[in-house]
Amino acid sequence: MTSDHLLPRNATRLVKVGTTSIGAGNPIVIQSMCATSTRNIELTSKQIQALSDAGAGLVRLAVDSRKDAEAALEIAARVDANLCIDLQENWRLAQVLAPGVAKIRYNPGHLHHHERSLDWQEKVRRIASWAAEGDTALRVGVNCGSVDPAMKEAWPADDSISPMVTSALEHAEFLDSIGFDRYVVSLKDSDPNLVIEANRRFASQRPEIPLHLGVTEAGLPPDGIVKTRIAFEQLISRGIGDTIRVSLTLPNPQKSQEVTAGRKILEDIAQGRVRSVVHYQGGGPNIISCPSCSRVENEAFVELAQQVKQLSQQFSQHDITIAVMGCRVNGPGETDDADLGLWCAPSFVNLKRGSESLGAFPYDQILDRLQQEIEALIGQRGSIQ
Ligand code: SF4
16 A cells, blocks of 8 residues: 555545445555557456556556457456456447446547437436446546537637536536446546646536546656656645556556556655646657557557657757657547647558648658658747747
């Protein structure tokens, strides 16, 4: 156990998740997520074991298809860990998964893709009733890159926090109204300042709902750990947060660093070892990269993220944000807000400038092309920034 029991905590509800308990003053649960293919049952079971051995109280798996769901259930029957399933658009898979897993995460922003004739309330009603029948908890997982489009339209384009917070509040209120309260909420962004603001706003209105904290696509260590630490210090020191994940871009054998980094951050906050400058301020290149998961389409992605970081060092005078993502599920959307974005397909890398596509390039050509684009961008800005 970490010394995080010394931390002040909001009086949140108890949410039972398998054999662990989130909220109600229980120790903050450290989570991680498998980056192996969910259908590779052997490899994924091994990674779950490694994450559990490192101290993960909950391990998440991505499930996008019926085949993934079948594999996840087989894995759940084999391993001892508490498993959380990460659903994307295929919300109906919750029905088959609920009886076999400890928790299911749905993303409000992904509910509108399938079966548009059903409104989101009906979909959530069904997910919640499957969860109740299957004795499973839920997470309402709101993500900056995939906020419900209706919410986005309701707010000015330069306000990315209000749509996230409103969406989370709306889903919490709806789940409560149908009598389902075994859920946690998360509001994630790749910018720690936005994570801080979104979670503070949510917690000020619903302090009793347990929050899962994380900075999404935090990137490679050590920067990814620093970004996450900045957000966690501000939130956990104020009693906000009952479970955490440190999302890092790591090769599979090192994935358990997410757990050890999380534990270290909690211990440091509990002991008062916090940074004096906790407001995340830019200055030089900001390289965002996703933590990788089973959806990664080419394992060269991790090395590419490292190479992009190395390349960016020659532009240390420039505030430039480059996002590197592992797949087509979240890559196209999550790169929109970066100055330059790369998302990886099996044999090529897609390059973007903001939301504009600049084309697809082989892995051995993408760095040269990226360098040209960085230089062009800096040239257009006309001065050192
Ligand atoms: S961008 Fe794709 S590969 Fe990376 S964590 Fe997100 S879903 Fe997984």
